[in-house]
Amino acid sequence: MGRPPCCDKANVKKGPWTAEEDAKLLAYTSNHGTGNWTSVPQRAGLKRCGKSCRLRYTNYLRPNLKHENFTQEEEELIVTLHAMLGSRWSLIANQLPGRTDNDVKNYWNTKLSKKLRQRGIDPITHRPIADLMQSIGTLAIRPPPSAAGASSSSYLPVNPPAAPGLQPLHDDVKYHTVLNQQQQQVITLLDPDAPGAAASPEHQLKWSDFLADDAAALEAAPQVVLGQYQEAAVAGGGAHAYGDTDSTAADGVGGGGDDSAASAFIDAMLDSDKKMGVDQLIADLLADPAYYYGGGSSSSTSELGWGC
């Protein structure tokens, strides 16, 4: 059973707000405050979803909001915080008085990420693009899956082949570990109440970490990233918190260090990711033999949606 809608969508207006609606919402919030958004539309005389009212207020009508362009100092702060926090826009916006998470997110997506690329910095990893290209150029070549009875998890060898000149995948895992520890420290500093802030000194691997940090590498070489997942399962043992809300996924991962644990980790990820709509993407990836030979397939990465 899915969650019921927060409002009657048939009788709710959508789209751009009019000046009259803004005035009504502003009048209501200035008189009554902003508690219980679900009742705000009715009380304020608006045919809007409460969620829409909250968004309009926080992103546009709220007092002390800045509507002018971002300053150089703000830009630099956003870049610095993004390097540490990733796309935690609300945390970043908290450090920029008068800016909303939506403002920061839009500014990043439309301006800053392009600026970084122009300067030769990968906006996802904040590492020099030249370094990433070097890593991509030294990828391991994965053997093809066996024809019969190959499950998706069995496609992933426990010990990826060591290719001459290959940047050790361990290094990337370590990079993620250090980066995540730094992120946790910053989160704790910025928002001690944030979920997971300084919750554990132990690094906890999350699917989202890999998605965010490896998107660039995945775009060119999905098999290497999958290898990282597998390595993380082996190296991380039961320490990672993948699938926080899905105990069945986490249950299949503990006490790693062997083939079954690695496979269970991958299977658990696939299982959990069904909710995210990623399962088909991964399945397509694993089913396409071209990936094991390093390209030349009709299934380009951009067609899979990993491109920019």
Added chain:
DNA sequence: AAATCGGGCAACCGCGCGCAG
């Protein structure tokens, strides 16, 4: 002048989390 393209931004959507009953 009209059509097309692309960037920027406001708004929507879906999900996770926390809390109260």
Added chain:
DNA sequence: CCTGCGCGCGGTTGCCCGATT
């Protein structure tokens, strides 16, 4: 402990408008 609800967040969509052809 379970369920329902409200809130907040991040990702995505779609419209508007200026630039270009």
